[in-house]
Amino acid sequence: MIGPGSQPRPGAPCLACPLRLRPAFKDKSDEEVRFIQSMKLDHRWLPAGADIIHPGQEDAELYTLFSGWAFRYKSLPDGRRQILNILLPGDLAGLQAALLNAAQHGIEALTDVELCVFPRKRVWELFQHRPALSYEIAWLGSREECLIDENLTSVGQRNAGERIAALVISLYRRAEALGLVSENSFEFPLKQQQFADALGLSLVHTNKTWAKLRRAGLFSIANGRLTLLNPRLTERMALLFDEAPVHRPLI
């Protein structure tokens, strides 16, 4: 739904998309970008807390997150909620919903967000005429699955401290790849309740463990920014296996 203050900018120029400047988005030809531009329906603004896609929605469009953070989640009938993964600028939103014709999950804006809107009905057309983009879409889908795999492993196998460390590291790396990190710190808009829902922990226990890790000197948080004070230790605490996949689509 279009938020109160949203101004669609009909001609928002994809060629000048700031995301293209980021290391993670280098490799698209101007011609491809022009095609994307031609498919782009709208440029939408939503306030923090708004639903980008609500659970069960059948006509959701396909979005890319232009700026801000969002998250995918699933709720149980009794209100418990699991945050499945977190979306950063440049991520696709609604691919599952577009392909499966129904959202089994919701997507909510975590901060104020800007979205580029693409018509879900033309995805099939895109697959017919734009193999490179189709491949990239499939690639982005797989990359998202990879992140969820990681979260599932965390929630299923790691204890509270390990989970927190793993999630922090993962977000740190993704933010870094987008050029959002400076001085080892980046904006961190998650409320503790959301953080807890992402970790599969209670709010209280999340808070206590979080405090413990801060006291141990792993990281600190101040006015909405998180600073990684001891990346090595944090990585070790997270029991990481290996690298997250690099942001480089197309063989």
Add this chain to the structure above:
Amino acid sequence: MIGPGSQPRPGAPCLACPLRLRPAFKDKSDEEVRFIQSMKLDHRWLPAGADIIHPGQEDAELYTLFSGWAFRYKSLPDGRRQILNILLPGDLAGLQAALLNAAQHGIEALTDVELCVFPRKRVWELFQHRPALSYEIAWLGSREECLIDENLTSVGQRNAGERIAALVISLYRRAEALGLVSENSFEFPLKQQQFADALGLSLVHTNKTWAKLRRAGLFSIANGRLTLLNPRLTERMALLFDEAPVHRPLI
């Protein structure tokens, strides 16, 4: 189901693929099937417990599971392991590995399996020339993600009894869609340790809760087959939201 005694058939005819008879696989034209046939590299047989893809592998091919069960998993450095999702006949194996050029997970045969092997290097070619198949691949990827979402929600939010019920129901429905259910029962090859690893629970606790649910009359298990005695109650216990996505690719 094709049993363990089956041998690789070099010219195994996709046109006669038994999976095509299943309700879930109706809608492919003979022409498409012939193309698939032409891409098919091999028909391979692996014993239960074998690795189809090992963690970190960079040159994994793309497979379809022709018969038998398998599972994707991730292991932590200290040996803990999370089973991410379970693969049934007709499922793709190795899509992530093919697209991301490296497997962040392993895939292991749960029973003896037969695999159709497709060259990972030609996936890009497929995207260039076969939009319908590409779309279906993306669709299958999204469907798998959907299953993982479900598991993550289970592991993060449901208690032991709910998790077990949810996993049983999910497998039951998938088996049913493949025509593998008769008399409310289907083959259930998971060992309790594997079941526990899929649920993110300890083996002991899984066993005890499992026993409780059997005593409550939800289901029973005998010589490798699981029978759903009380589907309604099981669904309610699982706290399901809604249906799993239907097996019908292409808009």
Add this chain to the structure above:
DNA sequence: CGCTGAATTGATGTGCGTCAAAGTATGTGG
């Protein structure tokens, strides 16, 4: 018949959830 791996059961401890309340922002209106 004995070997081996899996399922089952009991005893005991603890990580995490739940309940409850205090502390700290941030905002709104007088």
Add this chain to the structure above:
DNA sequence: CCACATACTTTGACGCACATCAATTCAGCG
């Protein structure tokens, strides 16, 4: 600028679901 409300964070006390340790039973199999 202060009073007050609302939302979020932090801390403590207590209980339970689940983990861990340790046996015992059971099933397949040479």
